Amino acid sequence: MSMTTSDQILQRLHEWGVRRIFGYPGDGINGLLGALDRMQDRMEFVQARHEELAAFMACSHAKFTGEVGVCLATSGPGAIHLLNGLYDAKADHQPVVAIVGQAARAAMGGDYQQEVDLQSLFKDVAHEYVQTAMVPEQIRHLIDRAMRIAHDQRTVTCIIVPHDLQELPAVLEPPRAHSTIHSGIGMTGKHVVPAADDLRAAAEVLNAGKKVAILAGAGALGATDELIEVAERLGAGIAKALLGKAAVPDDLPFVTGSIGLLGTQPSWEMMSQCDTLLMVGSSFPYSEYLPEEGQARGVQIDIDGRKLSIRYPMEVNLVGDSRLTLQALLPLLQRKEDRGWREQIEQQVRDWWGVLEARARNSADPINPQLPFWELSPRLPEDCILTCDSGSTAAWYARDLKFRRGMMGSLSGGLATMGPAIPYALAAKLAYPHRPVVAISGDGAMQMIGINGLVTIAHRYKDWADPRLVVLVLDNGDLNMVTWEQRIMGGDRKFEGSQVLPAFPFADYARSLGLVGILVERPEAVATALDEALRADRPALLQIKSDPKVPPLPPHVTAQQAKSYVKALMQRDPEAIGTVKASAKEWWDGLFGGRGRRS
Structure with a gap:
């Protein structure tokens, strides 16, 4: 079979050093999927459960390896689904190339099925470089420029490939003629020192x-x-x-x-x-x-x-x-x-670590959310990689975990989106199958998209040299960070209609997939459960029933924040008494480091 433009796209990416593409299939990229099948001995296709997960994984790959991450999606809805993960990469200055399908060239402009104005759609997230391939002669330089710009500018770029173009014969070397582009391979690097x-x-x-x-x-x-x-x-x-x-x-x-x-x-x-x-x-x-x-x-x-x-x-x-x-x-x-x-x-700093330990060991109903982080910190394997979701979990990740030299970790920084902890962990594990990984999430992010990623974890873990991937889920039935923001920033009581989450049996679900699932409902069981998860011969999920009333206090509470909190309590916040008690403990420990206080 002669080489198609799809074969050429993958071959060129391979020459740039790409060995893994994250994506989800669709008929708008059938030509590219066929080429991936023909090239599977040299290029791995990682099937995500959702295109958003694929984009998150491409971002994570870039974060943890320093390489350009590549994701693939079909036209229309598939391309649209990529956007949140791509904006995560853009906000955190990570090099990611998105390759998306499009309606056939003859159908473009005719409101064809799944036709979306992708050039406009991606113009913001991939503003440094988004181009639609129209003839085979473009393929070489489009891939070269997308890869080079993504790497050099640490940003997102996008190549749109119409469906019919994917099956056309490749033009490996454009003709030496007027209005043709002759590009080459080679990363640029910034080794800049000021004057x-x-x-x-x-x-x-x-x-x-x-x-x-x-x-x-x-x-x-x-x-x-x-x-x-x-x-x-x-x-x-x-x-x-x-x-x-x-x-x-x-x-x-x-x-x-x-x-x-x-x-x-x-x-x-x-x-x-x-x-x-x-x-x-x-x-x-x-x-x-x-x-x-x-x-x-x-x-x-x-x-x-x-x-x-x-x-x-x-x-x-x-x-x-x-x-x-x-x-x-x-x-x-x-x-x-x-x-x-x-x-x-x-x-x-010495006093602060005492404050954190005292706060972590405060009694709560049923488990103080800081306790799992405090117990996890000394148990972290030397070369582990950590990922975390947005929300109150990010507060405990930021404060309570002691990173040691050689560890890596990341979350969604600039975009602060929910959902990346599990796909980040997956991509990290694929890039470093010999290193243990810990993913930290709240129940909201897990219900949103994380449980889908567990399916892929269960499917892939047997290929890893070290099967340890621990997923720690704080299950408090509450979209907790926003709940506290309603109180502290808005002066509003907790709006249960928007904040309360339906119950979900995360540990049971993990076990149904063939993973280790551990439900932790008592503080004295936290340390044992962490030890069990880190010793397991397969990925493990810890569902920790935590107390939503423990506040992720900022390091400095302003007068306006205190005023807003009082205002929220006066509106008969449904958890008013519990939050006041928990906040008082946090305040006391901040003053005295827990010395002399009784639980």
């Missing part, structure tokens, strides 16, 4: 500071050693944006942990008191958790100049690779002999 004068200006600011705070984000994930050395040199503490949680280990005494609404008290205190801020590879959006404008001098490092000085007015802005820039900056930095600021930070 010497700019580095000296940055060093002057940092050397002059007496209370230096560092904020590390996803762009600093490859600069662990350099961040630690800079912090040691400057006597600084390091706070982390959510996507930068793995940038530096949490067991270092000067790492204050996460920042923001889901952040820690030491991070809040450090930002409130610092006189100098060094932001590395982060576009953390919440200015109220950064120093007040004018309080601190600022230096920012980012590979994308468009992200500089948009969160805090920086004095020196450095466009460059985080690791290389810090390496160039280090010889210019002076060691601060006065370690008073560092000692203050380290004491606050």
